[in-house]
Amino acid sequence: ASWCGPCRAEMPNVVAAYEKYHAKGFDIVGLSFDNKKEAWVKAIDELNMPWTHLSDLKGWETVAASTYGINAIPASLLVDPEGIIVARDLRGEALGAKLAEIFGE
Template sequence: MTKRIALVKKTSEGVEAQDFTQPDVDGKPVKLSDCRGKYVLIDFWASWCAPCRRENPNLVRSYAKYQKKGFEILGVSMDKAADKSKWLKAIQDDGLTWRQVGDLKGWENEAGAMYDVKAIPMNFLVDPNGKIIAKYLRGEELDKKLAEIFDK
């Protein structure tokens, strides 16, 4: 229980986002901190997750609308190594043009463990200074939050 509370505190709004490094689709290491200076949505998802796949069109729209204003998405795959081809196909099929990473350990994903991801889709919005400012943003809620930030 104490460990669980500590994990929840580490992912609370206002807390500095924990940095992590995961390989991208080509195996090159990508760090969350590489995105510093921008608003970043850390999006935990998987190719086999129907709710994640249904949310992807909303992410595509938000990315198209706000990317040039300083919004990034870092997709973190909860797929397993055996499903890498399905993950790559889902990225292609869903038109996900932002960075995608994953250690391909499924639910044992190290970034997922750091962020206490127990269900997907799950996301965290991080500000340019590296602080978590929101989580669980989907659909209209994500668009509303991004409009609040960028359409001032």
């Protein structure tokens, strides 16, 4: 969410992981808990997030919160090609370490 300080602070790490592993098959779909389109779109631009972004602009009432059991942000789900969640809430170096493991580095 554009208003989430910890989310914004985590973005350089996520962008770095995306840049390193995207060509190997890693992709991101950002689901925002924003309720104001202008702020959401501005944050995407400011934080240089080149992946797909989705939001129903319902804030905490978004279907993603209940579907994936998200009650705090930042939150992340690492999903394999078969649609299985293989990790949750990887932040900082944990994301890069897990991706290195997956991609055999």
